[in-house]
Amino acid sequence: MSLRFPRIFDGNARCRLMFPVNVCLGMQTETHRLTCRSCPPDLSCRAESRHLYGFPVRIDFTTKRFLDFALGFARNDSKNMNERYIKWYTPWLSREFEMLAFGNGGGLPLILFPTSFGSYYQNKDFGLTGSVSGYVDAGKVTVYCPDAIDLESFYNKSIHPADRMRAHNAYENVIVRDVFDLARRECHGHRVAVCGASLGAYHAANIAFRHPDTVSHLISLSGSFDISSFFDGYHDDNIYFNSPYEYLPNITDPWKYNHMGIIIGTGEWDNTRHESHRLSEILNSKGIKHWLDDGKWRGHEWSYWRDMLPHYLSILV
Incomplete structure (x- = not known):
């Protein structure tokens, strides 16, 4: 499955607990690091990140939980908001x-x-x-x-x-x-x-x-x-x-x-x-x-x- 995330970050990480995946999605922090938010907060994986502004990111989803998590970034509910x-x-x-x-x-x-x-x-x-x-x-x-x-x-x-x-x-x-x-x-x-x-x-x-x-x-x-x-x-x-x-x-x-x-x-x-x-x-x-x-x-x-x-x-x- 391929999704386009216009402005996110690719961490090249593997989540140790929930699923095998070569992209870790998370929010940018002051130290330019990622947190995999699909893991429990006390066991989250972290990885150095590089910016991928404007490029597609391919993710092989293996759990619905991660799919739901990722779609939170891709969704756009503003189509009826003028x-x-x-x-x-x-x-x-x-x-x-x-x-x-x-x-x-x-x-x-x-x-x-x-x-x-x-x-x-x-x-x-x-x-x-x-x-x-x-x-x-x-x-x-x-x-x-x-x-x-x-x-x-x-x-x-x-x-x-x-x-x-x-x-x-x-x-x-x-x-x-x-x-x-x-x-x-x-x-x-x-x-x-x-x-x-x-x-x-x-x-x-x-x-x-x-x-x-x-x-x-x-x-x-x-x-x-x-x-x-x-x-x-x-x-x-x-x-x-x-x-x-x-x-x-x-x-x-x-x-x-x-x-x-x-x-x-x-x-x-x-x-x-x-x-x-x-x-x-x-x-x-x-x-x-x-x-x-x-x-x-x-x-x-x-x-x-x-x-x-x-x-x-x-x-x-």
């Missing part, structure tokens, strides 16, 4: 910027950021937008999936760390000035909801905390909020004011977040669980209301995020 491709020239980056939108421009505008190395189509490819298709088709939510420039900012080792953060600030301007404005105009609202998984949750949280007047809700899925490793020991004010772990403990006006619905989702198998708890502790110390949802049987992976996001939206809308 998908729109949007591209425009933005002066903040001095180039064109791309985004997917799902919905008719009504209900709650939800800005959905990609994970590390992801692009505007990632959340669609991995079924996260499809997981909320019911809310979109009902006109309760319009989802906007902007591109990311992490490879040009945080992961760009060819430029000085200060320039990496300047590039990130330019990206933030695109989101706040361009994407937010479009979403608010289409949905006829004053504020937007922001959401992301892993590093995408950092983008969502940092923008929400820096621009609370523009954000109504923050949803974090297995968030990775510590950006210190991106700057090779360098530090300046710009980095400080983009590091939630640094600037939030020192805020003197926590009341400006009172209107915001904040959900921090994590789980016992989430390898960034400690980061969600650390953020929650800071918010508690400042009296900022939020919900830390630390669930069982939940990890740092798309299949869990596809369950978490529609659950959280059911509470919000």
Whole structure:
């Protein structure tokens, strides 16, 4: 059986427990490694990975469990969601910027950021937008999936760390000035909801905390909020004011977040669980209301995020 996975990774691994297979599917982590998510969490196989962007991957399935697991990545439930491709020239980056939108421009505008190395189509490819298709088709939510420039900012080792953060600030301007404005105009609202998984949750949280007047809700899925490793020991004010772990403990006006619905989702198998708890502790110390949802049987992976996001939206809308 041959399936096309547009943006996944080939680990050339064999699962020791469940089935013989020469491709191990999993989610990308900061160390460019894979985890075979079909194995039990305590016995998962790991393998060095290489990127296979845009190439077909052939997999010989020997169990239905692995087939169901793999199809979670290939499925696309967004065919009835009025998908729109949007591209425009933005002066903040001095180039064109791309985004997917799902919905008719009504209900709650939800800005959905990609994970590390992801692009505007990632959340669609991995079924996260499809997981909320019911809310979109009902006109309760319009989802906007902007591109990311992490490879040009945080992961760009060819430029000085200060320039990496300047590039990130330019990206933030695109989101706040361009994407937010479009979403608010289409949905006829004053504020937007922001959401992301892993590093995408950092983008969502940092923008929400820096621009609370523009954000109504923050949803974090297995968030990775510590950006210190991106700057090779360098530090300046710009980095400080983009590091939630640094600037939030020192805020003197926590009341400006009172209107915001904040959900921090994590789980016992989430390898960034400690980061969600650390953020929650800071918010508690400042009296900022939020919900830390630390669930069982939940990890740092798309299949869990596809369950978490529609659950959280059911509470919000």
